[in-house]
Amino acid sequence: MNVMNASPRRKELTRLAAQLFVQEGFDRTTVRMLAQEMGIKSGSLFHHFKDKQEILAAVIEEGTQNALSIAKAALQKCDDDPEARLHAMARAHLETLFADRNAHVVALFEWRRLDPDASAHLSHLRDAYEALWVDVIDDALAAELIHGDRFLVSRFILGALNWTVRWYDPSGPRTPDDLADELVAMIMAR
Amino acid sequence: MNVMNASPRRKELTRLAAQLFVQEGFDRTTVRMLAQEMGIKSGSLFHHFKDKQEILAAVIEEGTQNALSIAKAALQKCDDDPEARLHAMARAHLETLFADRNAHVVALFEWRRLDPDASAHLSHLRDAYEALWVDVIDDALAAELIHGDRFLVSRFILGALNWTVRWYDPSGPRTPDDLADELVAMIMAR
DNA sequence: TATTTACACTAGCGCTTGCTTGGTTACTTA
DNA sequence: TAAGTAACCAAGCAAGCGCTAGTGTAAATA
Incomplete structure (x- = not known):
């Protein structure tokens, strides 16, 4: 078994797992389904991952890492x-959300x-990401671009953004x- | 088995099921867990519900019906x-969402x-509910209370509202x- | 060349799952 | 008082679950 590595093979398997987890939900996705999608037998799966849990963690870690680095780059x-x-x-x-939709769902x-x-x-990773948001929103409030309670405003914005995965159709x-632009326009004081 | 009835007993069982479904997720909630929570044996469960699926449907139907009638009453x-x-x-x-939190989650x-x-x-029920929203938002757009694309605006609002179940603490x-007031204030043109 | 490593296989164990069966009990109604 | 019905139980089946053990093999490394 590969301890905490990120071989190309494992990355590809993680990507496939994410897709199945979205389609079926984590609990309904069996190790046999995962293996079949990956073109191997169920036993072989445990050469790459310690257990089913570790696959889930790998999927989420991958997605959150990407979100963090994309957001940092955009801000810089x-x-x-x-x-x-x-x-x-x-x-x-939204760019990360849909570039890496399966992992984020x-x-x-x-x-x-x-x-x-x-x-x-993984909570630490997610907190680091949300800290970027808090920062940006605090600045926007200070500049009077938006008004309201900083806690509520940030929750509402993240809610509206995250919920897009439930209805957004990229082929539209x-x-x-x-x-993103429409949401910002909607909440900005005019 | 009771076909499509709404006996008080069944309603109470549905309420308990909703709670467990929230705690554990539908897939991880076993019929044995449900039965224990209800104070009966797992076999007896199938006297009240045809199968596990029907319990889920009952939970969702209950919640959506409530949402629909509360919203209608509020508008009238x-x-x-x-x-x-x-x-x-x-x-x-938000009133329904938290009065009936388990069912809505x-x-x-x-x-x-x-x-x-x-x-x-159940989609029909949900569509009826969302139609109320579309109506209200169309009026708000026409009155220039808010601006933007009617489709996007309604999705953003519902997203922000629905996401509250992930962070709102009623004891706060x-x-x-x-x-509700803060969200409306946030999106209203000033 | 000898050894290790990566990756896959077959076979199946031990357990849990949703659900069924056949029967009992307590209450209501004719 | 007899019949009907709603609510429950004990027992367990068949299928599916995550995961393990042991083995084979080709490529990389010493």
């Missing part, structure tokens, strides 16, 4: 203007299936950037 | 002012576990009405 690319940063953050959020809706250890470890006329 | 109580209607609808949404996050027949039946200082 724009100057200190609060409005630009708000736009950039919303765009980055799993992270959003199967988080509770993680065992306590994995959950604790709108791009993720369109969504 | 206020006059035709678009702003009042928007407030009323947001308040009604199940409806929001376990919907996909429904078999196709139950899903089709804020009431559901506070949340």
Whole structure:
């Protein structure tokens, strides 16, 4: 078994697992289904992952790491203007969400299936990501771009953004950037 | 077995099932766990419900029916002012969401576990509820209380509201009405 | 060349799952 | 008082579950 490595093979298996977890849900996805999708037998799966839990953790870790680095890059690319940063953050959020949709759907809706250890470890990653948001929103409030309670405002924004995975159709006329811009327009004081 | 009835006993069992489904998730909730929570043996469960699926459907139906009638009542109580209607609808949404939290969490996050027949039946109920929202939002747009694409705006609002079940703590200082008012304030043009 | 490593296989163990069966008990109604 | 019915129970079946043990083999390493 590969301890905590990130071989290309394991990455590919993780990607396939994410897809199945979205289709069927974590609990209904059996190790036999996973193995078949990967083109191997169920026993062989445990050469790559210690147990089924570890596959879930790998999927979520992958997605959250990506989100974090994309958001950081997006924020660095724009100057200190609060409005630009708000736009950039919303765009980055939706960009990751749909570039890596399967992993994020799993992270959003199967988080509770993680065992306590994995959950604790991944919580730090998620907190680091949310800290970026808090920062951006605080600046927007200070600049009076938006109004309201900082806690509530950030929850509402993240809720609206995360919920998009339930209805957004990438083959439709709108791009993720369109969504981001429309949301920011909706909440900005005019 | 009781076919499609709503005996008090069955209603109570449905309530208990909703609680367990939230705690454990539908798939991880076994009929033995359900039975124990209800104070009966697992076999007896199937006197009240045809199968496990039917319990899930009962939970979701109960919650959605409540949401529909509360929203209708709230809208009838206020006059035709678009702003009042928007407030009323947001308040009604959160009122049901937390009065009947378990059922709604199940409806929001376990919907996909429904078999196709139950899903089709319950979709009509849900559509009826969402139609109320579309109506209210159209009026608000026409009155220029809010701006933007009607489709996107309604999705964002429902997303922000539904996501509250993931973070709202009823024992905290804020009431559901506070949340509703703050959200409406956030999206209203000033 | 000898040894290790990575990756896959077959076979199946021990357990849990949703659900069924056949029967009992307590209450209501004719 | 007899019949009917709603609610329950004990026992267990067949299928499916996660995971393990032991083995084979080709490529990389010493």
